[in-house]
Amino acid sequence: MRWSLTVLAVMVTTGCTGLELLVYPSDVLRIPEDTLHNLTLSLTFNTTQAFDAALNRSGSVLVVRVVPDEEWKLKIVNTPVQFTAQEVTEAACKTVMVSGYYWGHTRLSFYLTVNHVDDQFLPGVLLRDDVVVVVDRSAKLLDSFFIMGVTLFLICNTVNMGCQLDLKLIWQVLRKPVGPVCGFLSQFAFMPGVGEAPVTGCLHTTSLTISMFQFSYLIGWLIFEDPLQRLGLFTLGCCPGGILSNFITLLFSGDLNLSVTMTFISTLSAMGMMPLWMYTLGTSLTSENNYMKVPFANLAISLVSLTVPTGIGMFIKYKRPRWAEISNRLIKPITVLILVLFGAIGAYSSYKAFLMMNGAMLLAGLIITVAGYAFGAIMSKLCCLKRDKIIAISIETAFQNAGVCFIVLKLSLPTPERYPIMGSKDGHQASSVKFMKNVTFGPIGLRTSLWG
Incomplete structure (x- = not known):
């Protein structure tokens, strides 16, 4: 690229x-x-x-x-x-x-x-x-090595994570899906946005009713003046969880079986929930010439990248229990090493992104992250779930898959090559540059985009 x-x-x-x-x-x-x-x-x-x-x-x-x-x-x-x-x-x-x-x-x-x-x-x-x-950013050799390295280590560690899963426990989660339901409500009802700010008009009244329990929409409205920056935060809030949430759950001794199950369910649900929010609330933040496009292919790839390596890991555990025991001792140190190493390389590779962040972006990212943790924990506590399940649901709610968000933006917004910037209606094209920066390099976006 x-x-x-x-x-x-x-x-x-x-x-x-x-x-x-x-x-x-x-x-x-x-x-x-x-x-x-x-x-x-x-x-x-x-x-x-x-x-x-x-x-x-x-x-x-x-x-x-x-x-x-x-x-x-x-x-x-x-x-x-x-x-x-x-x-x-x-x-x-x-x-x-x-x-x-x-x-x-x-x-x-x-x-x-x-x-x-x-x-x-x-x-x-x-x-x-x-x-x-x-x-815009130029392609660098370090970026290519970084992407290849992250991909390789993610696949290996996801296989390693699959060795820790228990198919019987996953089946119990699906038979009594209290945890997945809590996660679903937290992910797709709360995170996209808590109540819309004061607006007028029939469409916005409908949106207000739909978004009664949403969060990122409201935070975007309160913090950002640019509608497209609001859309950036809102789109991130609509995204499902990613593999990173499984790794973090593992490190904090959460219920890994529940976490992986929720990631699979949320990614599958996103194929329906993302279009729902994009074509209701999302349309109020875009110009009439822009149509939000949901990357179904990328969501499918996310499902495959989660299920295939974890399936291989579960098969290894079934055929070679001894290997799974060794994996159990190594997975936490390896996960920490991956997060620290590639976090440092990613930060160095994208250091300009940090320099371009402003106070509003940092504040919005902090609020969304903390709110995701808090709401997931509250929902889990109200359902009388155990501590390890509360940890899993909280982390799954707070860590979105920003890679999906980036693809949505890239597919939905016009680029300078398509028509002159100064000819864009209401200056939305110029705003979209800041919008992309906010989503891709905001506190949440940068963090999760490194890990998919």
Whole structure:
């Protein structure tokens, strides 16, 4: 996969200064992060009066300064750019070097700060502000090794985890599914969002009734102003649990049989529950041109990646009980090693994501995580379940599969390559960049996306 820096530019004529600034290229360019990209500027006169004045002052200087709206994301290497009056009359070209460092979108503004051709000129005239730069992550060798390593160790450890399962206990869980029902209600009734914020309209009234016991929708509404950032948190709340929840349950001596069963049930249920929430509450957070798409294929892959390795582990336990005993002694240290090692590598590989987090994202992630633990524990306690089952349900509720969430966003939202950013309705495309950042690299999203 290759990520890129995208530049979109549209010619704008500014008549008030008698000048127009052209920025080339005007189509979409793809350049990885941390690389230099040349923007070509051409400053020309668009009135006869200004052109004639420049002919009499051919040695006069005009200076254009390029200013990003978020300077910490972009580095402008050679700004300001100086033109002579003669160069302007000849429509000469100058080059500005831009280096994208942080991921996300940034708007470039071009100001005329010096104009010796015009004696009445006031510095700081805005020539244009319609150039948008989107910096995305470039593919790195470390990322490839990281993904392959995580996949290999996850498969091995899931097989190892299967050696700890007992088919009879799993059958008991399914015969008296108090735990799975608690987990289902916590995962798909509470987590997507507790009550919708005050809204008006028939659709929102219906959504309010449906979402009476939901949480992430409300938190997103309270913390984020951008509807698409709210949608990001809401989508994460709709996702099922992942393999990470099974590992954490194992480490904290929870009921592993219940945890694996709940992960399977929640992933299977997500094929129906995610469309339900996406097409009810989710539509109130998207533009009319965006349709939420549920990644059924990825959910199916998640089921296979859970059931096949655990099935192999259970078969090993049945055929080679001695191997299962050895596995039982090794699985906790190996799980801790995997979490620490790949957590450190993932953090190093995605360190820019941490630097881009803001207080609202950290707060939202913390609230959602703590609330998931708390609600799962309360539901389990009310059902008079034992401590190990309470641990399993709490962890299963709090740890969503953010990989599924990321796929939903990627399939559902338009990208800059599909149409010009500045042409998007209500600026939703620009917002979607922040939305993706929130979901993928938020406190929950980054944590769970490392482990699937």
